[in-house]
Amino acid sequence: MAPGIAACMRARRSYRAGTALTAAMAHSVRVAHLAKERAVAIEAVERASRVCTAVFQRLVTEETLTKKDKSPVTVADFGAQAVVNAILERHFPDDPIVGEEDSKDLRGEDGRALRDKVVDLVNAAVDQTMSADEVLGAIDRGQYAGGATGRHWTLDPIDGTKGFLRGEQFAVCLALIVDGKVRLGVVGCPNLPVDASQPLGDRGVLAVAVEGEGAFQRRLHAPSDLETPMRVSAVADPRDASFCESVESGHSSHGDSAKIAGLLGIHRESARMDSQCKYVAVARGNADIYLRLPVDGSYEEKIWDHAAGNIIVHEAGGRVSDVSGAALDFSAGRTLKHNKGVVAASGGVFDAAIAAVKQTLADKLQTA
Ligand SMILES: Nc1ncnc2c1ncn2[C@@H]1O[C@H](COP(=O)(O)O)[C@@H](OP(=O)(O)O)[C@H]1O
Ligand SMILES: [Mg+2]
Ligand SMILES: [Mg+2]
Numbered sequence: 001m002a003p004g005i006a007a008c009m010r011a012r013r014s015y016r017a018g019t020a021l022t023a024a025m026a027h028s029v030r031v032a033h034l035a036k037e038r039a040v041a042i043e044a045v046e047r048a049s050r051v052c053t054a055v056f057q058r059l060v061t062e063e064t065l066t067k068k069d070k071s072p073v074t075v076a077d078f079g080a081q082a083v084v085n086a087i088l089e090r091h092f093p094d095d096p097i098v099g100e101e102d103s104k105d106l107r108g109e110d111g112r113a114l115r116d117k118v119v120d121l122v123n124a125a126v127d128q129t130m131s132a133d134e135v136l137g138a139i140d141r142g143q144y145a146g147g148a149t150g151r152h153w154t155l156d157p158i159d160g161t162k163g164f165l166r167g168e169q170f171a172v173c174l175a176l177i178v179d180g181k182v183r184l185g186v187v188g189c190p191n192l193p194v195d196a197s198q199p200l201g202d203r204g205v206l207a208v209a210v211e212g213e214g215a216f217q218r219r220l221h222a223p224s225d226l227e228t229p230m231r232v233s234a235v236a237d238p239r240d241a242s243f244c245e246s247v248e249s250g251h252s253s254h255g256d257s258a259k260i261a262g263l264l265g266i267h268r269e270s271a272r273m274d275s276q277c278k279y280v281a282v283a284r285g286n287a288d289i290y291l292r293l294p295v296d297g298s299y300e301e302k303i304w305d306h307a308a309g310n311i312i313v314h315e316a317g318g319r320v321s322d323v324s325g326a327a328l329d330f331s332a333g334r335t336l337k338h339n340k341g342v343v344a345a346s347g348g349v350f351d352a353a354i355a356a357v358k359q360t361l362a363d364k365l366q367t368a
């Protein structure tokens with residue numbers, strides 16, 4: 001077992017032991033649920049986050065940005081997916097993975113230049129040397145169809161690719177789904193301020209939640225395994241709430257969110273942020289509501305865009321649903337085909353938010 005994983009598991013046991021000892025009625029220390037999965041997922045997300053940050057520092061230049069050249073993000077996407085999948089394969093060889101990327105663009109003569117870059121990147125990030133075929137094989141372990149039975153992982157190697165290229169928010173997101181329900185989620189946010197009230201302070205947050213055990217944040221790449229609990233805000237009056245949404249208006253309607261904010265009496269401007277960092281913002285009380293309002297009615301949300309964030313908000317005491325108020329259904333394959341849009345919010349304002357979302361979308365249908 002890698003030293004990082006052993007340290008995470010030790011820290012987990014001592015956290016639990018501390019909790020148990022302070023509980024007057026506790027007789028024994030419960031063995032942490034999914035302890036190995038949690039530690040391996042943290043290790044994998046940390047390594048993949050390093051890959052992304054290294055690519056950003058080396059490849060994202062003013063030139064790539066102005067030319068809208070997507071090659072850096074492509075290299076980082078493939079590299080991060082190969083690293084996470086290789087680590088999962090080593091520890092859980094029987095677990096299938098629903099990953100966003102596949103190796104098509106890296107194969108053959110046309111893919112050689114990109115393939116060489118990705119293979120070098122992966123070999124700098126993992127302990128064993130991997131051949132090009134092994135790297136492509138690791139990426140393609142992400143082709144699983146998902147579904148309602150058994151266990152599988154879901155991975156978004158870089159969520160918020162547009163944010164990554166702008167040097168803003170992006171996230172490496174990994175979740176474990178068992179029998180159609182998310183049981184564990186890890187979101188690595190390399191550019192998220194550790195303390196939201198200090199936006200120019202230290203960056204790099206890792207959020208983690210296991211079903212029934214609460215949500216925690218820790219420093220990404222921290223020298224210690226110190227974790228602090230995350231709780232959603234206690235705001236009860238929607239007029240005092242703040243909300244967040246995608247930067248990209250093609251991913252979530254900014255016009256509809258402005259109407260919803262109007263109905264709720266929210267006067268603060270929305271915080272626009274790429275990636276599942278929005279779920280982390282709600283989980284730690286920096287925002288009260290995350291709105292994702294369908295733009296293209298036929299779009300099916302992908303499970304890797306929501307699984308980890310979903311459990312993190314739930315475990316931090318919040319609620320998550322689609323725009324109709326129905327729970328997100330992670331048992332239907334690679335997409336959330338039974339749901340449209342997403343609303344995540346602290347418990348105090350969730351019902352009001354859903355009511356305003358329903359009314360706004362109903363009004364829109366009537367006037368269409
Ligand atoms: N029409 C659409 N509606 C909603 N989400 C979309 C979309 N087209 C793409 N996306 C997803 O939006 C994600 C980014 O979300 P956000 O806007 O919250 O940062 C993308 O993830 P990737 O960046 O991993 O490709 C992509 O999967
Ligand atoms: Mg994504
Ligand atoms: Mg992605």
Ligand SMILES: [Mg+2]
Binds near residue numbers: 100161
């Ligand atoms: Mg994508």
